Amino acid sequence: MDRMNLRDEIVETANKLFVYTDQRNWEGIKATFADEVLFDMTSMSGGDPVRLKPQQIVDMWDSGLKKLKAIHHQVGNYLITARETDADLFCYGIAIHYLPNPTNENIRVFVGSYDLHLLKVDGVWKIDGFKFNLKFIEGNKDLEKFVE
Numbered sequence: 001m002d003r004m005n006l007r008d009e010i011v012e013t014a015n016k017l018f019v020y021t022d023q024r025n026w027e028g029i030k031a032t033f034a035d036e037v038l039f040d041m042t043s044m045s046g047g048d049p050v051r052l053k054p055q056q057i058v059d060m061w062d063s064g065l066k067k068l069k070a071i072h073h074q075v076g077n078y079l080i081t082a083r084e085t086d087a088d089l090f091c092y093g094i095a096i097h098y099l100p101n102p103t104n105e106n107i108r109v110f111v112g113s114y115d116l117h118l119l120k121v122d123g124v125w126k127i128d129g130f131k132f133n134l135k136f137i138e139g140n141k142d143l144e145k146f147v148e
Contacts, residue, residue: 007080010087013125014116018073018093026062030054034119034128043112043134057130067144070098075114087125089116093132101146108139 013032020028033054040049052060065071072095079090095110117129 006082006087007078010080010082010089010118010125011078013118013127014075014078014089014091014114017127018075021061021065022071022073024062024065024071026058029058029061032127033057034121034126037127038117038129038131040129040131043132044110049131065097068097068099070096072096072098085120087118087120089118090114091116097143099143099146101140101143103140103146105140106143108137108141108143110137111135 017029017032020026020032036051036053037057038049039052039057042049073093074096075091075093077092081088091114093110093112093114097108097110098106100106112132112134115129115131115133116127118125119128120126
């Protein structure tokens with residue numbers, strides 16, 4: 001396989017992760033992950049990275065995102081180091097959360113980057129490492145408190 005097709009396959013896996021999150025397509029998201037994922041959101045919440053099963057990740061995201069009216073991820077500026085059976089992907093990312101509420105401060109924006117590690121499993125790229133690197137949060141940091 002030529003290098004461009006390899007790169008396209010890796011980017012497609014990352015794009016599916018973010019698009020499926022916006023669509024709340026939990027089964028699709030699980031299909032992008034390996035059987036176990038080193039999951040690191042410590043830039044937002046502190047603590048230590050943890051090893052999670054795909055179902056644990058989607059359960060957490062479903063719970064955290066279900067109150068929002070809309071979610072939008074925009075990622076790009078991919079830098080990829082690909083090897084035969086694994087790859088590292090870096091990209092910038094913006095996540096926008098939208099929830100109309102009485103304050104009219106309806107949006108929260110997360111700006112940062114992602115470091116993903118992928119493995120080729122039975123010919124398919126799967127994410128087995130997920131790290132979000134928060135640069136800043138803008139907007140209403142307490143959107144969910146307005147949901148009844």
